[in-house]
Amino acid sequence: MSTMKRKLLQLLALALPLSLTLSSLPLQAQSLKWPEKAVRIVVPAPPGSAPDALVRMFAQKMSESWGQAVTVENVVGASGNIGTDRVAKANPDGYTLLFNTLGPIAVNYALFEGKLPYDPIKDLAPISLVAKMPNFLTVSATLPINSMQELIALAKKEPGKIRYGTAGPGTTQHLSGELLNLRAGIKMTSVPYKSSAQMTTDGIGGQIELLVHNAPVLLPHMKAGTLRPLAITSSARSPSAPEVPTMAEVGIADFEITAWFGFMAPAATPKAIIDKVSKDIARIIAMPEVRDRILAQASVPISNTPEEYAAFIQTETKKWAEVIKQANIKADE
Secondary structure (H helix, E strand, O other), X not given: OOXXXXXXXXXXXXXXXXXXXXXOOHHHHHHXXXXXXXXXXXXXXXXXXXXXXXXXXXXXXXXXXXXXXXXXXXXXXXXXXXXXXXXXXOOOOOOEEEEEEHXXXXXXXXXXXXXXXXXXXXXXXXEEEEEEEEEEEEEEOOOOOOOHHHHHHHHHHOOOOOEEEEOOOOOHHHHHHHHHHHHHOOOOEEEEOOOHHHHHHHHHHOOOOEEEEEHHHHHHHHHHOOEEEEEEOOOOOEOOEOOXXXXXXXXXXXXXXXXXXXXXXXXXXXXXXXXXHHHHHHHHHOOHHHHHHXXXXXXXXXXXXXXXXXXXXXXXXXXXXXXXXXXXXXXXX
């Protein structure tokens, strides 16, 4: 064998392990090209809702950035579990993402007593938070209740008389009311509604004494004077309604609840794709027009790393599991 042929064989022998290594790491190669087709975002909320408005804004910015169509699919039902489960069982190739809400990720596991069709921790990969949205606690302007202290005094005087509306068990309205019961040592009665619009109408009309709802829904009525705000459920006042005190400021300690929204993917989605989406979300949130639109809804724009989001979810899951246990909240209430 000639010297030249021997060297050629040696080079081929060295190249073979390298080619095998590259072929066994499609993650890096694929992630550099992703996305090469349309991306679908599932949101477990109806069209026109607060999370739907947010996700469509992000979908537009993502499409512009990636040069691919980004579609939004509303999948409602079972307290958000159906849409969330669809993503948990989707092909983990980065082309199906979840725009998650608080309930299906951090509340429902305890609420449904571990009987969900998916495991929020094992079956889904956190990408990033995008916003936190507080609730306002309000009363009708027609009712003679002018402060949280007056509401609590009435609730203590007549347990069960104060009624508050909810969109169902485990929603932020329900959790807000039950957390107030626990922290203030009172007993209010939850009234479930199938329609958010009807709940809001009854709150304005005084058919229920306390109306707890997210900021974008209640702000117009507060500004119109048909609802009297008593407090906000976030840890800080909102620039959209700076006159409304926090729960801590009205004497209710250890009380904070916000609806929060973020992006997740099926658990086995390549990490390079997860990291890319997370970084792109941070860049989108830094855009002034995006921040302004989120702030206009009395919400807080926020982004974090997948690792930080995972830690946040674990903290929230533990927190609401304890509240659900203490308040004896059941999924069929």
